[in-house]
Amino acid sequence: MSDTELSDTRRRILDAAETLFTEHGFEATTLRQITGRAQVNLAAVNYHFGSKEALIQELFRRRLTWLNERRLEALDRLETEAHGAPLKPSKIVDAFFGVAVNMAADREGGGRTFMRLLGRTYTEPSEFVRGFLASEYSEAVGRFKAALFKALPDVPQEEILWRFHFMIGAMAYAISGADALSIVGETPVDDSAIDALYPRLMSFLLGGLRAPLPALAAAPKPGRKPRTRRAA
Amino acid sequence: MSDTELSDTRRRILDAAETLFTEHGFEATTLRQITGRAQVNLAAVNYHFGSKEALIQELFRRRLTWLNERRLEALDRLETEAHGAPLKPSKIVDAFFGVAVNMAADREGGGRTFMRLLGRTYTEPSEFVRGFLASEYSEAVGRFKAALFKALPDVPQEEILWRFHFMIGAMAYAISGADALSIVGETPVDDSAIDALYPRLMSFLLGGLRAPLPALAAAPKPGRKPRTRRAA
DNA sequence: GTCTATATCGGGATAGAC
DNA sequence: GTCTATCCCGATATAGAC
Secondary structure, three states: OOHHHOOHHHHHHHHHHHHHHHHHOOOOOOHHHHHHHHOOOOOHHHHHHOOHHHHHHHHHHHHHHHHHHHHHHHHHHHHHHHOOOOOOHHHHHHHHHHHHHHHHHOOOOOHHHHHHHHHHHOOOOOHHHHHHHHHHHHHHHHHHHHHHHHHOOOOOHHHHHHHHHHHHHHHHHHHHHHHHOOOOOOOOOOHHHHHHHHHHHHHHHHHHHOOOEOOOOOOOOOOOOOOOEOOO | OOHHHOOHHHHHHHHHHHHHHHHHOOOOOOHHHHHHHHOOOOOHHHHHHOOHHHHHHHHHHHHHHHHHHHHHHHHHHHHHHHOOOOOOHHHHHHHHHHHHHHHHHOOOOOHHHHHHHHHHHOOOOOHHHHHHHHHHHHHHHHHHHHHHHHHOOOOOHHHHHHHHHHHHHHHHHHHHHHHHOOOOOOOOOOHHHHHHHHHHHHHHHHHHHOOOEOOOOOOOOOOOOOOOEOOO
């Protein structure tokens, strides 16, 4: 299961695939490109993984298991320290998104590449990808949802879920959309910008999470502004 | 240029392609599927558009031109009413994102389908897609950036750009990630939820935009919390 | 376990009749 | 402008020698 047990060939294939999928997407990347970059034989992918699809699954499994374990460890630590009291929302957000952004800032181990890939994959329509992403996330997301509900007892739970959703979107796009396509800035987002991302993103996410609650009566029409009840 | 000038065949192809690209992605969708759904001949795509790539470009061009014209009209209206005074940030955000969410709420005209496609496409890595997306957006984004700079003179412009970025991500994921993959909720996001999206998203975006500014000194490490200067 | 060679398929694009 | 038939390519996957 751990990386050290992987044969060198397997590891090289996974690393090459990660890079190429990130740059060109799943469909546009061919086994020939992957095996070429990994300097292994074309047949090696099918020998070691069985199929291209199975390779993709294994690739996500190894990273996501690690990522969500770190998140749960961080949450465990917070809950232990709190002795049953509700956590501060900022701490919860930090535990969930901070671990991810940290992974994205890691250039050496390939975490950076993977997080860009992951961000794009959230919106991937293909059935089998959605399936295993959901199952990889279910435990961690369940725990974090519960923590947020407890931390924000006055905010309707449905609202919390939406805001969790929005937060994930902001992060995903910040990491993967940023260098793929800089719509807002002419200057492409470079490596140093990723390092500066963390505090900026955290401020934004917390501001959104604690925003005044919207009025949900009226039909969604631009020009109308949300009424202000306090969220937290 | 307008839809009415399109031959029926062209329009049917564009509509079918929009739906299929949204459901399965660009690469996974074949010309055979598109022409089959549009009930036109296989050769018609190449006759009318020249290639699959050109079809994709035309598809985005027709929707994005319309979308960004509406955005600029809304901004024009605000600026006219303001007689040169800075606009309220909430109005600017409303003009930019409200138009998009409204388009996403439109089930009949296919706007809903297109917005889901657009959200995914922001993170599309392929070169030619990035190129024309950036050019389609440049004018509108430039104008809105300028309006935000003027509306928030005390916030560093770089920070505003980042937050604009985060806002786009939150919206894109809310619209396209929502039904593609519901990571946070077990219940898939249905049509009525999209209608309720607007006020929720606006509150979140404004909360994020006006969040206290982050301290940018320290290295990005989870566990550290951003210092608080006021953003607006 | 790793290679070469190949089977099999389905893609985009086009030629040329109508 | 629309059709049928087909070209040509490159994809995944596998068979079988080493």
